[in-house]
Amino acid sequence: MELRQLRYFLVLAEELHFSRAAQRLSISQPPLSVAIRQLEEELGAQLFERTSKEVRLTAAGKHLRVQAQDIMEQAQRVRQDMRAIADGVQGRIRLGFVGSAIYRGLPEALESFRTRHPLVRIDMLELNSAEQIASLQQERLDLGLLHATRPAPGLQSHTLVSEPFMACLPAGHALAGQRTLQVRQLAGERMVLFSRQVSPDYHQQIWQICQSEGFTPDLHHEVRHWLSVLSMVSLGQGVSLVPSCLQRVGFPGLAFVPIQGRHPQSQMQAMWHPGHVQPLVESLLAHLRDSVGRLGQQP
Structure with a gap:
C-alpha cells in the first residue's frame, strides 16, 4: 500500500465520481481505476460499489476512509517534523554542562534560544569535564560545556569564555x-x-x-x-x-x-563529536557563541 493510492482513494471517496476525481488529481481516469483496483486487491476488500449510474463506498470503504485520513495527516506531520529538524528548528538536544556555566550566562542564553526555537527540547545534564568528554566520545551527549584547554581525542571544540x-x-x-x-x-x-x-x-x-x-x-x-x-x-x-x-x-x-x-585564563569550551553534528546542534552552538560570553561578563 502506497500513500499515493490512499490519496487517490480519499479523493474518489469525496467525489464518488471517477472522472471528477481524476480531474482533481490531474491524471486521466484509467490510472485512477488501476490504482483503486490494486488497492482493493492488496486489502482483500471491495471499497466501492460501481454501477453505470453511481459510485458508492462499501462498509469497508467507509472504514478505510477514516483510517486513510489519519494516515495521511500523520504522514504530513512526519514531513513537517523532518523538514523542521533538517532546518534546525525542531528536535531534542542532549546538553552537558559544568556547574560554573550557570554563572557564565548559560541560563539566559538557553532562555533566549528557547524563545526563538519553541519546538526544541534541551535535556540538560550536569557532569564534570571528564564525564562529559567520555559521554561525547560515546555519542551520549550532543554538546558539552566544560573546562578544557584543548580538544579531547576525536572531538572538536570552541572557546566560549576566557576569563582570569x-x-x-x-x-x-x-x-x-x-x-x-x-x-x-x-x-x-x-x-x-x-x-x-x-x-x-x-x-x-x-x-x-x-x-x-x-x-x-x-x-x-x-x-x-x-x-x-x-x-x-x-x-x-x-x-x-x-x-x-x-x-x-x-x-x-x-x-x-x-x-x-x-x-x-580559565576557559569554558563547547565540545562536540564531529560525526554527530545535526543542524539543531549547530544552531544552538552558534547562539551560545554569540551570547554566553557576553552575558557571562555582565555584573
Whole structure:
C-alpha cells in the first residue's frame, strides 16, 4: 500500500465520481481505476460499489476512509517534523554542562534560544569535564560545556569564555582587603583545588600558576564541584584560585581578589563529536557563541 493510492482513494471517496476525481488529481481516469483496483486487491476488500449510474463506498470503504485520513495527516506531520529538524528548528538536544556555566550566562542564553526555537527540547545534564568528554566520545551527549584547554581525542571544540582566575579567600583573611595580590603571597597557605580526576586541565592550570610564582601548592582538599571549593574556603579550610565568574554566586564569607601578572585564563569550551553534528546542534552552538560570553561578563 502506497500513500499515493490512499490519496487517490480519499479523493474518489469525496467525489464518488471517477472522472471528477481524476480531474482533481490531474491524471486521466484509467490510472485512477488501476490504482483503486490494486488497492482493493492488496486489502482483500471491495471499497466501492460501481454501477453505470453511481459510485458508492462499501462498509469497508467507509472504514478505510477514516483510517486513510489519519494516515495521511500523520504522514504530513512526519514531513513537517523532518523538514523542521533538517532546518534546525525542531528536535531534542542532549546538553552537558559544568556547574560554573550557570554563572557564565548559560541560563539566559538557553532562555533566549528557547524563545526563538519553541519546538526544541534541551535535556540538560550536569557532569564534570571528564564525564562529559567520555559521554561525547560515546555519542551520549550532543554538546558539552566544560573546562578544557584543548580538544579531547576525536572531538572538536570552541572557546566560549576566557576569563582570569582570582584568589578566593575567607572574608577574614589577612589578604582579603587588598585590591590585588601576587600569587606567591599564597605560598604556605592550605589550598582547596578542583580534583585532578574531575577536571585535569583546571587542576594543572592552577598548579602551573603556583609553580610559576615559585612554590608548589600545599594541597589539603580536592573537591568535585566549584561550590564545594567556595564552601571549604568560606569555612576557613584554605584558599583557592577560581574563575572570576564565581564572584556572581553570592556565597557568604568570601573575598575575591584579582591576581597580578600574566597567567593562564580559565576557559569554558563547547565540545562536540564531529560525526554527530545535526543542524539543531549547530544552531544552538552558534547562539551560545554569540551570547554566553557576553552575558557571562555582565555584573
